[in-house]
Amino acid sequence: MGEDQNDTRRVVIRVAGVVQGVGFRPFVYGVANELGLSGYVGNDARGVFIVAQGVPDVVDDFIDRVWIGPTLAHVDSVTVENAPTVDDDDGFAIVASLSRIGSTSIPPDTAVCADCLTEMRDPIDRRYAYPFIACTNCGPRYTIVTGLPYDRPYTTMVDFPMCELCQQEYDDPTSRRFHAQPTACPVCGPSLNVEVASVVQALRDGLLVAIKGIGGYHLACDAKNPVAVKRLRDRKCRGDKPFALMVSNLDVAHQIVLLDEGAEVVLQSSARPIVLAPSLDPVLQSSVAPGNSNLGVMLPSAPLNHLLFDAGAPDVLVMTSGNLSGEPICIDEREATRRLSTVAELFVHHNRRIHVACDDSVLRAGSGPAQAIRRSRGYAPLPFPLKFETPNLLAVGGELKNTICVASGRQAWVSQHIGDTENIETFLMLERTVATLSELQSVEPAAIVSDANPAYHTRRWAEREAERRGIAHLTVQHHHAHLASLLVEQDWPTDRAVLAFAFDGTGFGTDGSIWGGEMLLGSYDAVQRVGHLKVVPLPGGDAAIRRPLRSALAHLWAAEVDAREIPTIVAKTQPNELSVISRMLATGTGCTATSSVGRLFDAVASLLDVRHDVDYEGQAAVELEALASSARSIAFEDARMWAPRLARDADGLILDPEPTIVATVAAARAGMSKAVAARLFHEGLASAIADAAVALRNLTGVTTVGLTGGVFVNSLLSAACRAKLQRNNFTVLTHERIPPNDGGLALGQIAVAATGGAKVAS
Ligand SMILES: [Zn+2]
Ligand SMILES: [Zn+2]
Ligand SMILES: [Zn+2]
Structure with missing residues (x-):
């Protein structure tokens, strides 16, 4: 034993969280030396361990500073135990890593x-x-x-x-x-394989350049060169899908988008995501993001990005994922050269291998906290803490905007964005990501969790893989997973029920129909469907998703409005289409029953002659929102006429959009400005949501409302709902760190399965 216990204290400290690969040991070394402590610091499987000895007050200061950690660390826990002091302890040292197997x-x-x-x-x-x-x-x-x-x-x-x-x-x-x-x-x-100066010259000449970055290849070109942008769009088979932009600095960002303080902070954060913000440059917008009111902008993140701008590259570059439409981002030279040969006119390769592909993240700035739309580079695979213990689990998410998630103990690690798994290349990326993330977090799953939809590739994979591994396959209902993902990210306790509006395009319901306008009451472990948007028959299922006009015909039919009397609809239908679809609707043949709010957005977009066919998922809703945002002033009392009507049936509360459809048709007929009509539609829907919440509170006493599902990527709708609900004294939960869209499903599946709410697949 050493000196008097009162003069000297020796402690063993364990630090858990994101503490390896972030300079934690040198940080501890620096602080210990500054404070004159002796001892050592090292890494092992559980994180960072520290043995420190010194004057008790100083040791306390030291522990406080360990909690803070270096810039990139995320400290989850610090545990301290006293140890017998040692006499001949001299100086502070860093010791070698102890183990290969880790759970940090x-x-x-x-x-x-x-x-x-x-x-x-x-x-x-x-x-x-x-x-x-x-x-x-x-x-x-x-x-x-x-x-x-x-x-x-x-x-x-x-x-x-x-x-x-x-x-x-x-x-x-x-x-x-x-x-x-x-x-x-x-x-x-x-x-690099090319001089920076030649890359800059190529960009200035309007060439399309594939550039290997941190998480994969980007395709870049001068964003203010419409010919180059058009060529990129055509070659990428991109349709009207918007391109992300990289700007040389914050001043340039301010010239093209409206940024509030919060947006600026996110834009400059070390994650360097793409931030969606209102466009200030109509010319640029019409070329890179037609039909949108926002532009997606990011600042340089890799050193090479800075070198290009420093050397005179155009100060606004299109910087889009280096892939063909629907495929994952390319990460190696051979693959990029092969897959992007029809697109890029210059390739910038480097020889640092990318082991894990990682797309840029996308956040939406606006009123309130920024909201994740795609959580990937800069955020993945930071863990989410859980309010409950979970066995080792793997969840494989949904079908579109896929992510996967592994979990153990009280943590869940959500992967980077994987993409649309209908594509074989993307599916291979999913398999690779499962292997990598399980290994890095040392999670050997005891069960695999998937969506309940039997048509999903991810579900079928989960079934095969669970059988191969001899472990259980569990399924979770789509909208329950959306709600659970919101509860996890909002750190919501397990014992308080929430009323959720889970609105999206498509999700498999427990009754086998397609849900998407769901009111759910419950929590992580169980939900009850207490209401939904009125079910309509959707002619042609998937074909209708690509053609909003079909949703319009379905909703007209349900509202008993004759489509033949609406000139724009008649003008936009193919010969025979109207009669064929009418027959399908009348007989139900070839129709899928759906309560989808996404399809209601499609119907309204088509009826207002905004969009009848889409190039990408959610396009009609994006354009409707853009129009609505541009409406100067509306008479808010008129919005009431646009609100779906509250009714009741055996399923509970029903939102019947008949008044919405009638109001839309009348607006189109009267030649009302599309912007005003779109705005009234948003406000009307938000009113109906608030009214439904009040009605359900009267029945259940639940005072917290969660807004989840891809529809709530729409910030105008989210903000309107939030305002109306708060005015009615509700606590409102909305997404921030995990996307409201299907990118959040994997995390939600984990939460439902861990709390016993999943079904054993049969
Ligand atoms: Zn540095
Ligand atoms: Zn060197
Ligand atoms: Zn969904």
Whole structure:
């Protein structure tokens, strides 16, 4: 035993969370030295362990600072135990990693930091103009990790043995590159196949350039060159789908989009997501995001992005995922050259392997907190804490905008965006992601959870895979998963029921019909369907999803309005289409019953002659929202006439959109401005939601409302609902960190399954 217990305290500290690969050990080393403590710090399977000894007050200060951690760390817990003091303890040291098997979280990729940028722009620095500069505070992480613990041999940096100078920095606890796995320099590290100057010239010449980035290839071109943008659109088979933009700096961003303070913060965050914000540049918008009111903008994140702008690249670039429509982002040179050969006119490759493909994240700024639309690079695979214990589980999400999720203990790790799994290439990415994420988080699943929809590829895969592994296959109802994902991200307790409006395009219901306008009462473990949008027969199922005009015909039929008396509808139908569809509707042949709110948006968009066919999922709703946002002023009392009517049947509360359809037809006939009509439709729907919530509160006493499902990506509708519900004294839960769309399903499936709400698949 050492000195008097009162003068000296020795503690063993364990830190869990995102604590490896973020410079935690050098951080601890620095603080310990500053405070004059002795002891050591190391990594093991459970995170960071620290043994520290010193004056008791100072040890307390030390523990407080450990809680804060370095910039990129996310500390979940710090546990402290006292230990007998030691006499001959001298100085503070960093010890080697102890184990390969780990359960700590891998950090996401991070934009180049200010210190690295300064070095990169300093002509006498040895990393001057080096596109792969990185340090312990920045650079790739998740995309280069091949195993645990997060150490150079288990990253793709293993391909680049360090030169003497890099090794010195890597070994020096006082260096910003101490144990920074992406550490490299022009002598020993990765390199580009093309000079930066030639890339800049190509962009200025209006060429389409494929650029290998952090999480995959981007396709880039001068956004203000409409000919180049059009060529990119045509070659990518993109239809009218909007392109994301990368701007050289915040000032340029301010010239093209309206950014409030919150949006600015998100835009400049180290995750560097694409931020959707109202467009200020109609010319640019009509070329890169036709029919939208927003532009998706991001700031440079990889060092190469900065080098391009520094060297004179056009200050607004289209920067879209390097893939063909529907396929996942390309990550390796051979694949990119093959798949993008018909698109790109110049390829910028580098030789740092990308192990995990990771698309850019998309957030929506606006009133209230920013909302995730696509959670991927910069965020994945940060874990979500759970309010309950979960067995080891794997959830495979939905069919479109897919993500997967693994969970264990009280944490769930949601993958990066995978995409639309109807495509075989995307499906292979799903399989790879399952393998990677399970390994990195050491989750050997005891069951696989999927959506209940028997037509989903993900469900069929879950069934086969569970059988192969000899484990259970569980299913979760689509809209219950949406609600549960919202509850997890809002850290909602397990014992308080919520009333949810789960509105989307398509989700398989427990009665075998297609749901999408659901009112659910319940929590993680169980829900009751207490109401829904009135069911209409949708002629031709999937064909109707691509053709909003069919939704219009379905809703006209249900509202008993004769489609033949509406000139725009007659003008837009093919010969015979009207009579064929009318027959289908009258007999029910070839029709799918649906309560989808997404299809109601389609119907209104078509009736207002905004859009009759779509190029991408949700396009009609996006354009309707854009129009509605442009409405100068409306008479809010008129919105009442547009609200679906509240009724009751055996299923509970029914929202009957008959008045909405009648009002839409009347507006079109009267030549009302489309913007005003679209706005009245939004306001009317929000009123109906608020009225339904009040009616259900009277029945159940539940005072918290959750808004979830892809329809609530619509920020105008979300804001209107939130305002009306709050005016009626409801607590309102909306999505922030996990998307309201099907990108959130996997997390929700985990939560439902972990709390016993999933069904054993049969
Ligand atoms: Zn850095
Ligand atoms: Zn080097
Ligand atoms: Zn959905």
